[in-house]
Amino acid sequence: MAEVTSLCVLIFFGFVAFAVFRWRRRELYRLAAKIPGPVGWPITGNAHMFVSVRSSEDLEQVLRKHAGDIGSGISKLWICSRFLVVLSEPEYIQTLLNHPSAVSKDELIYGQATTFLGRGIITRNGEKWARLRKPAIKVLHPKSIAEFELKMQKRLDELYTVLDTKAKNGGHFDISHYITRFCFDLLVETGAGVKTINELKTNSLNFPTFLEEALEEATLSSISLLTIFNLNPNFKLKKFGYKLTQISENIMRARLNATTSSAQDENKNCLNIMDLATSVGELEKLNFHETSKLANDFIVAGSDTPSKVIAGVLLMIAIHQDVQERMYQEMKDVFGDSDRPAEKKDLEKMKYLEMVLNEGLRHFGPVLTARRIDSDVPVGSYVLPKGSLVILTQYYVSFNSKFWERPYSFYPEHFTPEANQSRPKGAFLPFNAGPRGCPGKLYAMQVLRNTVSAIVRRYHITTEIEYHQVTYKFHLQRSAGNPIIKLARRL
Numbered sequence: 001m002a003e004v005t006s007l008c009v010l011i012f013f014g015f016v017a018f019a020v021f022r023w024r025r026r027e028l029y030r031l032a033a034k035i036p037g038p039v040g041w042p043i044t045g046n047a048h049m050f051v052s053v054r055s056s057e058d059l060e061q062v063l064r065k066h067a068g069d070i071g072s073g074i075s076k077l078w079i080c081s082r083f084l085v086v087l088s089e090p091e092y093i094q095t096l097l098n099h100p101s102a103v104s105k106d107e108l109i110y111g112q113a114t115t116f117l118g119r120g121i122i123t124r125n126g127e128k129w130a131r132l133r134k135p136a137i138k139v140l141h142p143k144s145i146a147e148f149e150l151k152m153q154k155r156l157d158e159l160y161t162v163l164d165t166k167a168k169n170g171g172h173f174d175i176s177h178y179i180t181r182f183c184f185d186l187l188v189e190t191g192a193g194v195k196t197i198n199e200l201k202t203n204s205l206n207f208p209t210f211l212e213e214a215l216e217e218a219t220l221s222s223i224s225l226l227t228i229f230n231l232n233p234n235f236k237l238k239k240f241g242y243k244l245t246q247i248s249e250n251i252m253r254a255r256l257n258a259t260t261s262s263a264q265d266e267n268k269n270c271l272n273i274m275d276l277a278t279s280v281g282e283l284e285k286l287n288f289h290e291t292s293k294l295a296n297d298f299i300v301a302g303s304d305t306p307s308k309v310i311a312g313v314l315l316m317i318a319i320h321q322d323v324q325e326r327m328y329q330e331m332k333d334v335f336g337d338s339d340r341p342a343e344k345k346d347l348e349k350m351k352y353l354e355m356v357l358n359e360g361l362r363h364f365g366p367v368l369t370a371r372r373i374d375s376d377v378p379v380g381s382y383v384l385p386k387g388s389l390v391i392l393t394q395y396y397v398s399f400n401s402k403f404w405e406r407p408y409s410f411y412p413e414h415f416t417p418e419a420n421q422s423r424p425k426g427a428f429l430p431f432n433a434g435p436r437g438c439p440g441k442l443y444a445m446q447v448l449r450n451t452v453s454a455i456v457r458r459y460h461i462t463t464e465i466e467y468h469q470v471t472y473k474f475h476l477q478r479s480a481g482n483p484i485i486k487l488a489r490r491l
C-alpha cells in the first residue's frame with residue numbers, strides 16, 4: 001500500500017513539474033505553433049530524422065531535404081525540448097543576421113568547436129565576445145597589416161619553389177595540403193608577425209593533415225546523438241585541441257621574443273592577433289596557456305577557410321579551361337609581358353577574376369551556421385521565439401535554382417553586375433553578415449585574389465577530373481575532396 005502511495009505521489013509531482021515547465025514556455029509554444037514544420041513524435045520530437053546521420057554530408061542532406069520540403073523558406077523542428085528553426089529564404093536569413101537579438105552562438109551547435117578551439121571569439125557570447133571582436137576587425141583589416149604585399153610575395157616565392165618542382169615532375173597531385181600550409185604560414189606572418197619557418201620548426205606536426213583530421217572529428221562529434229544528450233567524453237577532440245594550443249603557444253612565444261628583443265624586427269610595431277590575445281588575457285587574468293588559446297580561432301579560421309576556396313577554385317578552372325584562359329588573358333591585359341608581382345591596384349582591375357572567386361565562394365562557402373535567439377525576432381510574417389536555435393542553410397541557398405541560373409555548374413557569369421543586381425542579398429553570404437559576420441573577410445579576399453591570380457599567371461593547370469566527378473567534404477564549409485591537378489610552367 002505504501003509503495004502505491006509513493007508511486008502516486010511521484011507521478012503527481014512529475015506531472016506538476018511538467019505542467020510548470022510547459023506553462024513557463026507557453027509563449028514559445030504559441031509562437032512555434034505558427035511556424036510550419038513536420039509533426040514530431042511525443043518526447044523526442046523530430047530527433048528520429050537525425051538517427052541515420054553519420055557525416056556532415058548526411059546532416060546537410062537531411063536539412064536540405066527538410067528546407068526543400070517546406071517551400072515557405074522557414075520550418076521548425078523539435079529535438080526533444082529544444083526548438084529549432086531552419087531558414088532557407090534569403091530575405092529571412094538577411095534579416096536574422098542583422099538583428100541585434102540574434103548574435104549569440106548556441107552550445108548545441110558550437111559546443112564541439114569549443115572542445116577543439118577553446119572559448120575564443122567564435123564561441124563566446126555577450127561582453128566577453130565583444131572584447132575580442134572590436135580589436136579583431138581592426139587587426140584583420142589589410143591596411144593594419146604592415147607590408148602585406150611584400151610578405152605575400154615572399155610566401156608566394158616559397159610556394160613557387162614547391163610548385164615548380166611539381167610542374168617539372170609533370171605528375172598529377174593533390175594541391176590542398178600545399179595551399180593550407182601556405183595560408184597558415186601567411187597568416188602567422190602577416191597576422192601574428194612571426195616567421196613560421198623558423199619558429200615552428202620545433203613543432204614536428206604536419207599542420208594541414210592535423211587540421212583536416214581535427215575538423216573531421218569536430219564535425220562528426222557535433223552530429224553525434226551522444227553530443228545532443230551531453231554524453232560525449234570527446235577524448236580525441238580534446239587531444240586535437242591540446243595540440244592546437246601548443247601551436248598557438250609557440251607562435252605566442254615567438255611574438256613575445258620579437259617584441260622584447262632589441263633586434264630590429266620588421267613586425268615588432270604592428271598590432272596583431274597575438275597582441276590582441278595578450279591584452280584580453282591580461283584583462284581576464286588568464287595564464288599563458290589560456291591566453292595563447294585565444295588565438296586558436298584565428299589560426300584555424302584564417303588558414304582553413306581561404307585554403308579550401310583556393311584549392312577548390314584551382315580544381316574548377318583546371319576542369320573549365322575556357323574560364324582559365326579568360327582569366328589568363330585578363331592578366332595579360334594588365335601585366336603585358338612583365339613578370340612584376342601583382343599590386344592591389346592591378347588586382348582591382350581584374351573583374352573576371354572577382355567573378356571566378358565569387359563562384360568559388362558559392363561552391364566552397366559555409367554549409368550551415370546557427371544563432372540563438374535572445375528575444376523574439378520577427379522575420380517576414382513569423383516571429384522566432386526567444387530561446388530558439390536558428391539554423392541558416394547557406395549551402396541550400398547557394399545551390400537553389402530560384403537564385404542561380406546553373407546551380408550545379410561552375411559558371412562565373414552568376415556574378416555579372418546584372419546578375420548580382422537581380423538576386424536577393426541574402427542569397428550569397430559566404431562570410432555571413434551583420435555584427436557576427438566574418439571579421440577576416442577583407443583579409444581573405446586579398447589572399448584569394450593574390451594567390452589564385454599568381455598561380456594562374458605562372459602555371460597552366462589541368463586535371464583528369466570532370467565536374468560531376470568532384471567529391472565534396474562538409475566541415476565548416478564545403479570543400480573539394482579531390483583537388484588533384486597537374487601544373488605546367490607558363491612564364
Ligand code: HEM
Pocket residue numbers: 121122123133136140187191297298301302303305306309365366369370430431432435436437438439440441443444477
Ligand atoms: C574564404 C575565407 C573565409 C570564409 C568563407 C569565412 C567565412 C566565415 C563565416 C561564414 C563566419 C561566420 C560563422 C558563424 O556565424 O558561425 C566567419 C566567422 C569568423 N571568421 Fe571567417 N571566413 C574566411 C576567412 C577568415 C579569415 C582569413 C579569418 C582570420 C584571419 C577569419 C576569421 C573569422 C573569425 C574570427 C570568425 C568569428 C567571428 C565572430 O564570431 O565574431 N575568417 N567566417
